[in-house]
Amino acid sequence: MTGEARPRRADAQRNRERILEAAEVVLARDGMSASVRAVAQEAGVGLGTIYRHFPTQEALYHAVIVDRTRRLLAEADRPSPDPGTGLFTFLGRIVVDAAQKKTAADLLAGAGADPKAGTADVSRDMRQAIERLLTAAQEAGAVRPDLRMPELLALLSGACLAAERDQWSDGLRRRALDVLFDGMRPRR
């Protein structure tokens, strides 16, 4: 849509990055209800500075989420021994991310993305990546063929929400996902 923005002053560019880093820290601590003031303090910056770089709180937080999601999406294409573990490894990785930073769950919300959200693009990319892995795993016979995206996303975002809220330990996550993924495998 918009081409490359005009070059910014050096200090402005530096501040923009500091704000994004601070927002990531604060979001991981306080979740999506984190306040703009908390971000400003963490970044050591005034409120006006934040609003110079991001028109609104939502825009700032969306920018952070988009950043994180792009990093996560890069892992979807990593080679794996077989399509089954490819899918389950990636799903597990998403839940880990949700527990650490408290932003992942919102990407999977609902059947379709809300049109107004600034995360629609990465949200779609994320769903497409999952769908690709799901199809491959099903074709390999590693996942039951009647499992569709809606229920997969529903269960996945549930796991993300719970892991985020209750801060699942590594062991708990392993045991819970073991059960969940087992339900996704074909009946024998």
Added chain:
Amino acid sequence: MTGEARPRRADAQRNRERILEAAEVVLARDGMSASVRAVAQEAGVGLGTIYRHFPTQEALYHAVIVDRTRRLLAEADRPSPDPGTGLFTFLGRIVVDAAQKKTAADLLAGAGADPKAGTADVSRDMRQAIERLLTAAQEAGAVRPDLRMPELLALLSGACLAAERDQWSDGLRRRALDVLFDGMRPRR
């Protein structure tokens, strides 16, 4: 702890019930972030009236949750064809409740209850009811023997949170829980 309170004036008792009913409606609509003012308006009552009956917002909402949970717990003892469906029917009932009213998920939070919460009692009762059904189902061979309470509660509260946030349809809930419960069954 406290014995029966002294008798209240008739209008006061009536108002207390109206407030509880209104709070249940508002909580189902707005979730745990509902405002006291919204409850007052729904009940057709002043703010002071609410604070006369409940010392704090948290106390009021806890009272509502305790009410709902007691009703839910009554269903745990309903007879069922076999221990397996007994467990799964009750778990499904909890998720339905979470989607309708937006309060159920908090009951299952964390491994143990927070000591300060006013819902500690029903929260414990709920966990005990689930544990009883789980043990019975495992003894009947309907549920894998290595499934423990922490991961069951973790997965259940995840389903509640997602059903609550994304308003799962009946069909989606059926398909999602079908997968989840299948993972809880013994490997064949």
Added chain:
DNA sequence: TAGTATCAGGAACACCTGTTCCGCTTGACC
């Protein structure tokens, strides 16, 4: 019916939030 403790209503208070605005500072260019 009169008296009184109980109760209701809602303005007021204190605090938090996102956002705007404006005087001051500073980096970039000639």
Added chain:
DNA sequence: GGTCAAGCGGAACAGGTGTTCCTGATACTA
């Protein structure tokens, strides 16, 4: 070094929240 748009900080604003408090109404009792 001088100029000035770009950028910065934070007070101020508007709106929301939970809670308190005080005036006036009301249900019970004698």
